[in-house]
Amino acid sequence: MNKIVIYPKKVLKRKTKLVKQICEDEINLIRGMIEVMFESRGVGLSANQVGVNKRIFVTSPRIKREEVFIFINPKIIKKYGKIMDEEGCLSVPGAAAFIRRYREVEVEALGVDGKLFKIKAEGLLARIVQHEIDHLNGKIFLDRVSSKERRKHFKRLKIR
Numbered sequence: 001m002n003k004i005v006i007y008p009k010k011v012l013k014r015k016t017k018l019v020k021q022i023c024e025d026e027i028n029l030i031r032g033m034i035e036v037m038f039e040s041r042g043v044g045l046s047a048n049q050v051g052v053n054k055r056i057f058v059t060s061p062r063i064k065r066e067e068v069f070i071f072i073n074p075k076i077i078k079k080y081g082k083i084m085d086e087e088g089c090l091s092v093p094g095a096a097a098f099i100r101r102y103r104e105v106e107v108e109a110l111g112v113d114g115k116l117f118k119i120k121a122e123g124l125l126a127r128i129v130q131h132e133i134d135h136l137n138g139k140i141f142l143d144r145v146s147s148k149e150r151r152k153h154f155k156r157l158k159i160r
């Protein structure tokens with residue numbers, strides 16, 4: 001299966017494409033993403049992090065195989081409050097930064113069965129959902145810190 005794409009690869013800076021149909025390709029992609037996520041001990045992974053330009057992400061906030069959430073074409077429809085916490089990213093190894101996020105979000109997405117579902121997320125799940133939707137919009141968490149702080153991270157990680 002695909003390896004994790006490391007920033008600043010282009011596919012991580014591009015807005016991903018809406019999924020029109022959930023077919024075998026998408027199912028295989030999702031299976032592979034779940035594998036890569038657990039192998040890497042990550043709590044979330046977006047399709048463009050394995051090099052695929054599709055609007056899909058998977059998450060398992062407690063890193064448990066029996067607790068995996070799959071979001072296809074996710075959209076935040078409501079958001080509440082603000083909260084600051086530390087984040088990292090499998091595509092930006094070695095970096096961590098405090099990021100302000102909504103405390104709670106209501107998300108609409110398609111499940112693997114193609115049915116629309118709505119979920120109210122709080123705590124870590126809310127943070128992951130926002131981090132992953134950023135990925136699907138071509139953004140990483142370091143796009144949300146000051147340009148001065150970002151330059152510092154990029155310099156240390158030798159990203160240009």
Ligand code: ZN
Nearest residue numbers: 088089090091
């Ligand atoms: Zn990430």
